[in-house]
Amino acid sequence: MPTISLTVNGQPVTEEVDAPTLLVKFLREQLKLTGTHVGCDTSQCGACVVHVNGEAVKSCTMLAVQADGAEILTIESLANNGTLHPMQQAFHDKHALQCGFCTPGMVMASIALVRDNPDPSEDDVRQGLEGNLCRCTGYQNIVQAVRAGAKNMRD
Amino acid sequence: MTTVEIGQALKRSEDFRLLTGKGKYVDDISLDGEARAVILRSPHAHARIVEIDRAAAAALDGVHLIVTGQDWLAEGFGPIPTRSAVNKNKDGSPLSEPPRHCLAIDRVRYVGEAVALIVADSEKIARDALELIDVTYEELPAVTDPRKALADGAPRIWDDIPNNLCVDFELGDEAATKAAFEAADHVISLDVENNRVTGVPIEPRGLVGTYDAETDTYLLYNSTQNVHAIRKTIAEDIFKISADKIHHIAPDVGGGFGAKNSVYPEPALVLYAAKQLQRPVKWIAERSESFLADTHGRNQSSKVQLALDSDGTFRALRTDTVGDIGAYCWTIGPFTPTGGSARTQGGPYAFETMYYSSRAVFTNTMPMDPYRGAGRPEGTYQIERIVEAAASQLGLDPVALRRKNLIPAEKLPMKSPMGLDIDSGNFPEVFERTLALSDRDGYSERVAASKAAGRARGFAIAPYLECTGGGPKEFAGIQFAADGTITLSVGSQGTGTGHETAMPQILSAKLGLPVEKIRYRQGDTDATPLGGGHGGSRCLEVGGGAVVRATEAVIDKAKAIAAHLLNSQADDISFADGQFSDAKTNQSTPMEEVVRASFETGRLPQDMEPGCLDSDAIFERGIISCPNGCHAAEVEVDPETGAVAVANYWIVDDFGTIINPLLADGQVMGGVAQGIGQALYEDAVYDEDTGQLLAGSLMDYALPRADLIPNMVIRYYEDAPTAKNPLGVKGAGEAGCCPAPPVIVNAILNALKPYGVTDLSMPVTSEKVWQAIHDAKP
Ligand code: FES
Numbered sequence: 001m002p003t004i005s006l007t008v009n010g011q012p013v014t015e016e017v018d019a020p021t022l023l024v025k026f027l028r029e030q031l032k033l034t035g036t037h038v039g040c041d042t043s044q045c046g047a048c049v050v051h052v053n054g055e056a057v058k059s060c061t062m063l064a065v066q067a068d069g070a071e072i073l074t075i076e077s078l079a080n081n082g083t084l085h086p087m088q089q090a091f092h093d094k095h096a097l098q099c100g101f102c103t104p105g106m107v108m109a110s111i112a113l114v115r116d117n118p119d120p121s122e123d124d125v126r127q128g129l130e131g132n133l134c135r136c137t138g139y140q141n142i143v144q145a146v147r148a149g150a151k152n153m154r155d
Numbered sequence: 156m157t158t159v160e161i162g163q164a165l166k167r168s169e170d171f172r173l174l175t176g177k178g179k180y181v182d183d184i185s186l187d188g189e190a191r192a193v194i195l196r197s198p199h200a201h202a203r204i205v206e207i208d209r210a211a212a213a214a215l216d217g218v219h220l221i222v223t224g225q226d227w228l229a230e231g232f233g234p235i236p237t238r239s240a241v242n243k244n245k246d247g248s249p250l251s252e253p254p255r256h257c258l259a260i261d262r263v264r265y266v267g268e269a270v271a272l273i274v275a276d277s278e279k280i281a282r283d284a285l286e287l288i289d290v291t292y293e294e295l296p297a298v299t300d301p302r303k304a305l306a307d308g309a310p311r312i313w314d315d316i317p318n319n320l321c322v323d324f325e326l327g328d329e330a331a332t333k334a335a336f337e338a339a340d341h342v343i344s345l346d347v348e349n350n351r352v353t354g355v356p357i358e359p360r361g362l363v364g365t366y367d368a369e370t371d372t373y374l375l376y377n378s379t380q381n382v383h384a385i386r387k388t389i390a391e392d393i394f395k396i397s398a399d400k401i402h403h404i405a406p407d408v409g410g411g412f413g414a415k416n417s418v419y420p421e422p423a424l425v426l427y428a429a430k431q432l433q434r435p436v437k438w439i440a441e442r443s444e445s446f447l448a449d450t451h452g453r454n455q456s457s458k459v460q461l462a463l464d465s466d467g468t469f470r471a472l473r474t475d476t477v478g479d480i481g482a483y484c485w486t487i488g489p490f491t492p493t494g495g496s497a498r499t500q501g502g503p504y505a506f507e508t509m510y511y512s513s514r515a516v517f518t519n520t521m522p523m524d525p526y527r528g529a530g531r532p533e534g535t536y537q538i539e540r541i542v543e544a545a546a547s548q549l550g551l552d553p554v555a556l557r558r559k560n561l562i563p564a565e566k567l568p569m570k571s572p573m574g575l576d577i578d579s580g581n582f583p584e585v586f587e588r589t590l591a592l593s594d595r596d597g598y599s600e601r602v603a604a605s606k607a608a609g610r611a612r613g614f615a616i617a618p619y620l621e622c623t624g625g626g627p628k629e630f631a632g633i634q635f636a637a638d639g640t641i642t643l644s645v646g647s648q649g650t651g652t653g654h655e656t657a658m659p660q661i662l663s664a665k666l667g668l669p670v671e672k673i674r675y676r677q678g679d680t681d682a683t684p685l686g687g688g689h690g691g692s693r694c695l696e697v698g699g700g701a702v703v704r705a706t707e708a709v710i711d712k713a714k715a716i717a718a719h720l721l722n723s724q725a726d727d728i729s730f731a732d733g734q735f736s737d738a739k740t741n742q743s744t745p746m747e748e749v750v751r752a753s754f755e756t757g758r759l760p761q762d763m764e765p766g767c768l769d770s771d772a773i774f775e776r777g778i779i780s781c782p783n784g785c786h787a788a789e790v791e792v793d794p795e796t797g798a799v800a801v802a803n804y805w806i807v808d809d810f811g812t813i814i815n816p817l818l819a820d821g822q823v824m825g826g827v828a829q830g831i832g833q834a835l836y837e838d839a840v841y842d843e844d845t846g847q848l849l850a851g852s853l854m855d856y857a858l859p860r861a862d863l864i865p866n867m868v869i870r871y872y873e874d875a876p877t878a879k880n881p882l883g884v885k886g887a888g889e890a891g892c893c894p895a896p897p898v899i900v901n902a903i904l905n906a907l908k909p910y911g912v913t914d915l916s917m918p919v920t921s922e923k924v925w926q927a928i929h930d931a932k933p
């Protein structure tokens with residue numbers, strides 16, 4: 001089995017992995033970081049989005065061995081001692097989550113979106129979140145949350 | 156301390172957990188020594204199982220159990236019965252209910268039907284083993300269209316069920332309706348198709364089961380909407396053991412929409428495997444498996460007829476429906492196209508008489524069970540489509556025609572010709588408020604702007620009337636702890652719907668106790684002695700009702716303690732705003748103080764014991780409630796490409812009392828998005844020749860994305876709470892799904908009127924629109 005070394009949520013990690021293991025399975029099953037979710041088998045839903053070297057990546061589209069040497073951030077890294085990240089706070093304030101299953105991926109994708117576009121219009125957000133499916137909210141509150149979260153992140 | 160009010164937009168207490176990755180969904184639970192289960196599913200729509208050769212699979216290292224239908228039968232396990240409330244034909248004979256076992260016995264009847272269970276040390280080994288099982292099938296002719304399934308000579312899905320007919324049904328006065336049709340000036344007829352869709356909760360179904368040999372009991376974690384009812388069926392009907400042998404827990408559930416309300420085969424299979432192997436067993440559905448093996452909904456073909464006078468007054472409505480139920484009677488599958496679709500026929504319009512008839516039909520497809528609304532969206536779609544068609548064919552203004560026929564407020568309470576008890580509401584007022592909200596004055600300008608951009612704009616409005624459903628009875632229990640925490644346990648269940656916030660909000664408001672001290676328990680057969688789970692928009696209605704009743708029981712006991720503390724008589728004590736007061740002595744004490752005293756023997760009346768404030772209540776609704784409202788929408792159609800965009804969406808809903816507007820908005824937006832999804836994108840379509848599910852993944856089944864759903868403007872009409880439950884609520888969970896499909900389709904037809912397009916079927920894809928424009932061209 002290959003051995004990989006990477007940084008996950010700021011912690012150095014060295015682990016043996018079975019070569020075909022997807023990054024999402026590695027995070028969930030080997031590192032027990034279950035905040036990253038699996039909602040599909042065709043890379044459509046975005047529930048699995050994490051940051052790989054600062055970019056939003058669907059972690060079901062990548063092998064764990066491809067993350068060798070990478071810096072990974074998952075949803076578990078965001079809140080600081082019980083204080084939510086501004087984007088998480090905006091999701092809470094705007095009621096942008098119901099069942100919460102899409103939420104970790106939504107939040108990670110939204111943070112990456114706002115990093116590229118600090119003041120996104122409604123359209124920017126709707127287009128930018130095309131790769132993340134939510135069945136509960138009808139997206140309206142998510143869109144509001146991302147714009148409010150962007151403002152929180154700017155301030 | 157924070158006490159909260161009913162009607163306050165309290166933010167959710169479950170959010171912190173779910174936002175930080177600390178939610179606990181079934182797949183997040185792993186137990187030591189856990190084995191993984193996978194299911195071998197039928198690749199054929201209809202075939203005889205000739206032989207199952209499992210030798211190579213069983214020989215694989217790490218494979219521990221392979222179970223086929225014959226093995227299952229040999230264990231003596233029972234079939235899963237249907238609980239359809241409509242269980243008799245028109246002539247009184249029982250519905251045809253073929254046996255539904257957890258695994259196919261000697262024949263498969265739909266693609267995706269469970270054929271064998273494989274359990275191994277890992278998912279990978281289990282999947283490898285699955286590939287090695289060699290099933291010899293002898294294919295049989297299949298039928299996936301319910302109308303064709305009814306025809307003489309159609310393939311028989313069940314040898315002993317002629318014409319694949321499960322049950323026939325009627326409601327209303329056939330003779331009076333016929334007479335009204337004969338007397339009417341106009342009769343409008345329309346064939347209305349309601350396509351097959353599926354719930355697609357983003358969390359796929361999943362299970363972890365364990366068995367404890369010492370106590371002979373099972374523990375089941377299940378991503379389900381209904382722990383009590385499902386446990387009862389698994390225990391009593393399948394395993395023939397008593398229900399208390401299974402502890403059934405729904406942890407965080409990632410959406411349901413009906414698709415997690417059924418008794419599926421997998422839970423019993425997983426528990427059986429856990430017992431056989433004496434180790435925990437996990438099963439998690441893959442998304443493509445969810446499309447095949449989660450229940451589907453809708454799929455009704457209806458002939459709708461409207462009789463009206465020359466002045467536009469509605470006289471009578473007649474609907475005849477063929478409803479697909481798939482290959483088996485699933486949990487309550489036969490109910491949806493029969494009783495479930497009959498009750499709200501005619502919507503909020505006044506009719507002298509109505510007649511509804513339908514047939515529930517078997518096909519070689521995944522069985523149907525309730526999908527958000529279960530029959531009411533179909534009814535709303537039928538009436539709104541035919542009203543629009545009537546306006547169009549008779550040259551009447553569709554807004555004026557609707558306005559003219561709405562049931563006037565002074566006619567309420569009343570019973571509809573379908574027997575629906577409509578007690579409260581003001582349909583004309585809600586209709587006018589929706590019109591006012593939708594800025595009709597600015598419409599012509601928006602039409603001109605669309606036109607300038609090469610697009611056609613259309614408008615439609617759809618008033619609707621629906622009803623609640625699900626189990627009528629619910630339990631709530633309140634337990635106080637000496638440290639000030641309060642545990643509230645309710646037998647209804649949230650699946651992302653915010654119950655952890657709304658139910659404590661009710662308790663806090665009623666008792667004046669701090670909301671942050673309340674712990675909420677749900678979805679656990681150990682937490683409540685009974686529970687009806689999630690479905691039929693029932694949770695606030697009956698679950699919230701039970702919470703109110705339990706708080707009343709607390710107040711009764713607390714009054715005696717307060718009287719003791721204040722040296723008063725219990726009869727002189729009143730309770731308001733969290734304070735017990737005696738008007739005679741002008742003394743008062745807060746609820747929190749009474750709760751503290753309830754743990755101190757010295758401060759209690761002699762006949763009361765510490766901990767005496769704990770209270771339970773069961774609330775049982777007498778009659779279902781009638782949520783209603785009115786939605787309006789504008790769409791833009793690009794005639795060049797056929798692409799449709801929803802430009803505006805306006806809503807006025809009457810859900811009675813609004814407990815938490817933030818959560819109510821969430822329900823409305825989610826429901827409307829699913830309705831728009833059905834209207835424009837979603838289609839769980841089978842290939843007619845092969846019976847293969849064509850929409851078998853998220854690449855083929857078009858779930859609406861963020862850029863496809865419009866912003867919605869939402870208002871509530873709160874002046875007509877219902878007296879049918881203690882909170883005056885009417886249910887909010889499914890309403891959005893009712894008016895959204897017809898309002899979108901009618902708005903498209905309105906936009907395409909100049910092109911001569913008069914009919915379109917859901918989902919209204921750009922291809923269909925383009926084709927319709929071209930077909931209509933002279
Ligand atoms: S799990 Fe659905 S996109 Fe990765």
Ligand code: FES
Nearest residue numbers: 098102134135136
């Ligand atoms: S909140 Fe449930 S899928 Fe988005």
